[in-house]
Amino acid sequence: MSTAAAPNYELLQQDGLETSLLEVSMGPHHPSTHGVFRMDVKLDGETVVDLQPVFGYLHRNHEKLAENMTYLSSMPFTDRLDYFNSMSNNWAYALAAEKLIEVEVPERAEYLRVIMAELTRLVNHVSLVGFFINDLGALGTPLMYAFREREKILDLFEQASGARMMCNYFRFGGLRNDVPEGWLERAGEVVDRFPSFLDEYEQLLCENEIILSRTQGVGKLSRELAVSAGVTGPMLRASGVAYDLRKVDQYGIYDRFKFRVPHTDGDVGDCYDRFMIRMLEMRESIEILKQALAGIPKGEIMGNAPRVFKPKPAEAYGRIEGPKGELGFYLIADGSPKPYRFRVRPPSLINLTVLRDMCLGGKIADAVIILGSIDIVLGEVDR
Amino acid sequence: MSILGGGIFKGMAVTLRNFVSSYFSKERLTTNDYSWRPDGALPQSIADYPKEEGEQLRDTTTVTNYSRNFPMLLHDGGEPMDTVRCVACQICERECPPQCIYIEKDYDENGKYIKRPAIFDIDVSVCMSCQICVEVCPFDAIVMNSQFELSTPNRFGGLLVRRDDLLKSNDYYHQIHPEEAAARDQKMAAEKAAKAAKKKAAGEKAKAAAEKKAAEAAKAETKEGAE
Numbered sequence: 001m002s003t004a005a006a007p008n009y010e011l012l013q014q015d016g017l018e019t020s021l022l023e024v025s026m027g028p029h030h031p032s033t034h035g036v037f038r039m040d041v042k043l044d045g046e047t048v049v050d051l052q053p054v055f056g057y058l059h060r061n062h063e064k065l066a067e068n069m070t071y072l073s074s075m076p077f078t079d080r081l082d083y084f085n086s087m088s089n090n091w092a093y094a095l096a097a098e099k100l101i102e103v104e105v106p107e108r109a110e111y112l113r114v115i116m117a118e119l120t121r122l123v124n125h126v127s128l129v130g131f132f133i134n135d136l137g138a139l140g141t142p143l144m145y146a147f148r149e150r151e152k153i154l155d156l157f158e159q160a161s162g163a164r165m166m167c168n169y170f171r172f173g174g175l176r177n178d179v180p181e182g183w184l185e186r187a188g189e190v191v192d193r194f195p196s197f198l199d200e201y202e203q204l205l206c207e208n209e210i211i212l213s214r215t216q217g218v219g220k221l222s223r224e225l226a227v228s229a230g231v232t233g234p235m236l237r238a239s240g241v242a243y244d245l246r247k248v249d250q251y252g253i254y255d256r257f258k259f260r261v262p263h264t265d266g267d268v269g270d271c272y273d274r275f276m277i278r279m280l281e282m283r284e285s286i287e288i289l290k291q292a293l294a295g296i297p298k299g300e301i302m303g304n305a306p307r308v309f310k311p312k313p314a315e316a317y318g319r320i321e322g323p324k325g326e327l328g329f330y331l332i333a334d335g336s337p338k339p340y341r342f343r344v345r346p347p348s349l350i351n352l353t354v355l356r357d358m359c360l361g362g363k364i365a366d367a368v369i370i371l372g373s374i375d376i377v378l379g380e381v382d383r
Numbered sequence: 384m385s386i387l388g389g390g391i392f393k394g395m396a397v398t399l400r401n402f403v404s405s406y407f408s409k410e411r412l413t414t415n416d417y418s419w420r421p422d423g424a425l426p427q428s429i430a431d432y433p434k435e436e437g438e439q440l441r442d443t444t445t446v447t448n449y450s451r452n453f454p455m456l457l458h459d460g461g462e463p464m465d466t467v468r469c470v471a472c473q474i475c476e477r478e479c480p481p482q483c484i485y486i487e488k489d490y491d492e493n494g495k496y497i498k499r500p501a502i503f504d505i506d507v508s509v510c511m512s513c514q515i516c517v518e519v520c521p522f523d524a525i526v527m528n529s530q531f532e533l534s535t536p537n538r539f540g541g542l543l544v545r546r547d548d549l550l551k552s553n554d555y556y557h558q559i560h561p562e563e564a565a566a567r568d569q570k571m572a573a574e575k576a577a578k579a580a581k582k583k584a585a586g587e588k589a590k591a592a593a594e595k596k597a598a599e600a601a602k603a604e605t606k607e608g609a610e
Contacts, residue, residue, distance in 0.1 A: 076513030207390035
């Protein structure tokens with residue numbers, strides 16, 4: 001880890017006393033770091049003058065493992081990248097592999113993929129907001145309300161795929177199985193009830209003076225820096241760029257749904273913006289879900305893709321708008337049943353690179369909130 | 384709006400509403416509504432558990448047809464090793480993402496390969512319940528169990544499930560995953576029928592070819608005889 005020099009900072013001279021900077025190692029077992037992650041912070045009193053993120057504690061060799069097994073076998077490992085969003089991780093990988101073997105996905109499977117991905121977005125954003133408020137110091141209550149709603153969606157995942165979190169549900173050319181009878185109705189009920197929860201959640205949080213004063217103007221990220229650092233997802237949109245792969249790529253069948261992409265003007269880009277963008281995105285996800293649940297046809301769930309296949313030597317990059325940002329899988333096939341190169345473009349890691357720029361000059365307590373507002377999962381950062 | 388702390392009071396009202404109505408509304412509780420589960424409810428009292436030794440509270444795990452825990456090997460009833468479907472082809476061993484399966488083929492006393500596993504171990508402490516093994520198995524021999532009471536005081540091999548413990552009958556499979564088992568049986572019957580039809584067709588073809596050959600030979604013979 002290269003250590004960039006701390007900004008030119010003059011030590012305080014007070015009453016003839018020479019003070020020095022304090023180096024604090026926040027983590028790797030700090031509760032605010034959402035896993036095993038360390039921030040080496042240099043402090044002047046409470047002000048952050050330098051910060052180095054240190055990660056890799058959770059490295060599991062995901063890419064190299066995937067190069068040593070068949071394409072299908074690494075599907076369950078993609079669940080474990082970002083364990084909040086296993087369904088959308090599956091989708092990104094399936095998209096990349098489907099480009100390699102050129103299979104068609106049946107209509108019903110496409111609809112179910114959209115439904116699962118948007119439910120995943122709800123799960124991610126609702127728990128992110130809960131954790132974010134948790135980082136602010138509101139221990140428990142908002143997080144538990146968030147988890148109550150998350151659990152209803154995880155029940156749906158469990159009924160469809162057999163597992164709450166490690167769903168392993170997507171396959172190349174479709175899905176593993178059709179959803180059970182009555183599932184779509186139950187999903188409809190959950191989706192219909194969700195806005196009333198959001199209304200209540202907004203009442204609880206959005207005008208709360210403590211949240212306003214802790215988050216507004218904290219951790220500003222300019223549009224220029226966000227674009228040049230490759231930041232994607234809600235963070236980029238909070239900095240004023242209306243860039244959403246669902247609109248840009250229109251992968252799957254996203255061209256059929258009407259939805260808006262919430263974004264700011266880009267004049268602030270602080271923690272409050274990032275929090276509000278997620279609240280607004282949940283509303284749009286609900287719109288997509290309603291349209292998808294209304295329009296889903298009957299039919300096949302699986303295209304005729306083989307279980308084990310040898311794609312021709314080629315390259316493919318599949319990317320989706322994951323709840324955290326652009327999640328991409330880059331595959332190089334060499335004609336064998338195993339990929340020659342398997343590369344993940346994790347949104348968490350790339351969004352994390354601007355942490356230092358956002359934290360400098362702020363207070364140490366704000367660094368916790370800024371990290372929370374980036375929305376990282378260490379399983380994906382370290383892979 | 385403008386009074387200081389108004390937002391906080393508003394938030395407190397939400398908290399209070401949640402707290403009070405959690406006594407009346409199931410909506411406000413985290414784990415509440417099991418009406419969609421097969422038996423309609425979870426066991427209400429932990430004091431009921433365990434009822435008898437070895438008994439599984441099946442209704443808590445088999446939430447759906449697709450619930451999965453760890454793999455098991457299927458046999459078609461009777462003496463397990465006589466009717467086991469597994470032929471020890473080792474495809475699942477190769478495909479298993481965390482490499483938790485170990486298989487050895489079985490040989491008779493003459494060293495001839497008999498189509499069944501001599502050793503079939505699954506280390507369930509490594510298994511990640513992904514059911515890739517189920518999907519790649521060409522013989523429908525391995526499926527997911529929903530048994531979950533697997534805790535053991537034995538740290539050496541306590542979580543290594545051996546072949547004889549993995550063997551479960553198809554009836555048991557029908558019990559825990561009725562729809563999936565029925566679909567699998569149907570698929571297997573269809574495959575068997577297709578195979579039989581193919582074999583029959585091949586047999587008829589061979590017969591026809593043999594008859595033709597015989598006829599030609601007879602013709603040639605008569606020709607020769609005529610000459």
